[in-house]
Amino acid sequence: MEEKTIREHIESNINTASSPSELKITDMRITNIDGAPKHCPLIKIYTNQGIVGYGEVRDASSATYALMLKSRILNENPCNVDKIFRRVKQFGGHSRQGGGVSGVEVALMDIAGKAWGVPCWQMLGGKFRDKVRVYCDTDVDGKHTGADMGRALKKRMEAGYTFLKMDLGIELMLDEPGCLNAPLGFLEDIKKYSAKALAHQKGSIDYDMMMGKNYETFTIPHYATGIHITEKGLDYLENYVKEVRDIIGYEVPLAIDHFGHVCIEDCIRFARRIEKYNISWMEDVAPWQYTEHFAKIAHATTIPICTGEDIYLHDNFEPLMKAGGVSVVHPDTLTVGGMLEMKKLGDLCDKYGVAMAIHMAESPIGFMAALHCAAAVQNVLAVEYHSSDVAWWNDLALGIENPVIKNGFATVPNKPGLGIDALNEELIAEHIHKKYPGQWEPTDEWNKEWANDRTWS
Numbered sequence: 189m190e191e192k193t194i195r196e197h198i199e200s201n202i203n204t205a206s207s208p209s210e211l212k213i214t215d216m217r218i219t220n221i222d223g224a225p226k227h228c229p230l231i232k233i234y235t236n237q238g239i240v241g242y243g244e245v246r247d248a249s250s251a252t253y254a255l256m257l258k259s260r261i262l263n264e265n266p267c268n269v270d271k272i273f274r275r276v277k278q279f280g281g282h283s284r285q286g287g288g289v290s291g292v293e294v295a296l297m298d299i300a301g302k303a304w305g306v307p308c309w310q311m312l313g314g315k316f317r318d319k320v321r322v323y324c325d326t327d328v329d330g331k332h333t334g335a336d337m338g339r340a341l342k343k344r345m346e347a348g349y350t351f352l353k354m355d356l357g358i359e360l361m362l363d364e365p366g367c368l369n370a371p372l373g374f375l376e377d378i379k380k381y382s383a384k385a386l387a388h389q390k391g392s393i394d395y396d397m398m399m400g401k402n403y404e405t406f407t408i409p410h411y412a413t414g415i416h417i418t419e420k421g422l423d424y425l426e427n428y429v430k431e432v433r434d435i436i437g438y439e440v441p442l443a444i445d446h447f448g449h450v451c452i453e454d455c456i457r458f459a460r461r462i463e464k465y466n467i468s469w470m471e472d473v474a475p476w477q478y479t480e481h482f483a484k485i486a487h488a489t490t491i492p493i494c495t496g497e498d499i500y501l502h503d504n505f506e507p508l509m510k511a512g513g514v515s516v517v518h519p520d521t522l523t524v525g526g527m528l529e530m531k532k533l534g535d536l537c538d539k540y541g542v543a544m545a546i547h548m549a550e551s552p553i554g555f556m557a558a559l560h561c562a563a564a565v566q567n568v569l570a571v572e573y574h575s576s577d578v579a580w581w582n583d584l585a586l587g588i589e590n591p592v593i594k595n596g597f598a599t600v601p602n603k604p605g606l607g608i609d610a611l612n613e614e615l616i617a618e619h620i621h622k623k624y625p626g627q628w629e630p631t632d633e634w635n636k637e638w639a640n641d642r643t644w645s
């Protein structure tokens with residue numbers, strides 16, 4: 189072999205990931221897919237050594253939240269996760285606005301893990317468990333009974349799930365005479381403009397349903413709708429929960445989400461009615477910012493109260509914990525600020541004696557990020573899963589277990605980074621979001637984005 193060929197041969201077999209101190213970020217690109225179960229903006233961060241990190245903006249969000257960070261992270265060493273996080277943290281916000289910073293942080297953790305040869309959970313301090321319990325969010329489209337929901341949940345149990353959550357909202361009573369009252373005409377507005385959004389999985393995340401009057405109606409906060417539940421309405425809801433428990437039994441945990449936009453006082457009346465059905469938690473009974481609303485309901489019922497999927501940064505959970513407003517927090521890795529923020533939130537949970545369940549309605553990238561966090565945070569009850577009815581979801585990422593969830597649990601991987609070898613590009617091509625076409629196309633227009641980023645003078 190000639191000397192040059194020998195050298196090329198040797199160099200081609202060197203793991204260039206063994207030079208992490210020389211790593212530099214060279215590019216960030218995105219692809220928007222749809223239906224997994226929602227719109228998922230996927231992120232790739234590229235480096236000068238061929239290592240690519242995978243991230244994702246929060247479900248039903250915009251890739252812009254990530255792309256606006258690109259110029260701020262180019263040429264940085266991606267292994268300096270905390271340093272880069274602090275550089276871009278100011279561009280994140282609550283709910284979907286936190287998705288850019290969080291998605292970039294996850295991609296950096298993936299790169300750092302691959303470069304140094306360790307799983308993300310190891311970088312978070314090691315793991316507390318080898319398998320993570322998964323709960324499967326369950327909703328039944330359109331008008332239905334508690335027995336219908338009970339049967340849907342029973343199917344989850346038969347598939348191996350050991351923790352359940354259902355949607356139960358006041359929209360079920362929009363056509364039930366005498367169950368709800370509201371400023372006259374408003375319930376008709378709800379039916380006309382937002383019932384569809386309220387009543388099915390893709391509602392609040394469908395672009396067309398969330399414009400104009402639809403948006404205005406849907407975003408009136410709980411305390412301001414003027415909707416009240418009558419005693420007949422409470423009977424209706426209680427009977428729904430009873431029918432569910434009659435089918436699934438009392439041994440399995442059952443949480444409730446998406447109750448609807450009614451004032452906290454009516455949430456309390458409902459909560460007291462269903463205490464005897466052993467509810468694991470009631471979720472997002474008010475906008476999370478209203479600490480006093482949460483404290484009020486938490487002090488008035490024995491049902492554990494939960495919120496958090498829209499809270500950015502771990503320290504924003506503290507007022508709720510301090511006020512005794514939550515027994516369970518429900519962060520999304522892709523809103524809270526990423527994996528290190530999840531770990532810090534876990535410490536805050538320890539301080540206040542609060543449990544954690546992890547919100548997750550994203551692609552396998554988001555799931556793997558949540559899984560590593562759930563392994564590394566002590567008091568995690570379970571991770572949410574929204575895609576059991578999406579046949580192709582498991583095939584999006586290569587190199588992970590397939591299916592990712594077996595008998596209601598996910599195995600924590602021992603591979604470097606998130607544990608994903610590659611994405612299934614052919615499958616991604618089949619599910620590109622029609623409104624946002626393109627697959628990992630150049631994003632050079634974001635290389636020059638700049639402002640004086642100092643937040644003080």
Ligand SMILES: [Mg+2]
Nearest residue numbers: 445471472497
């Ligand atoms: Mg929720």
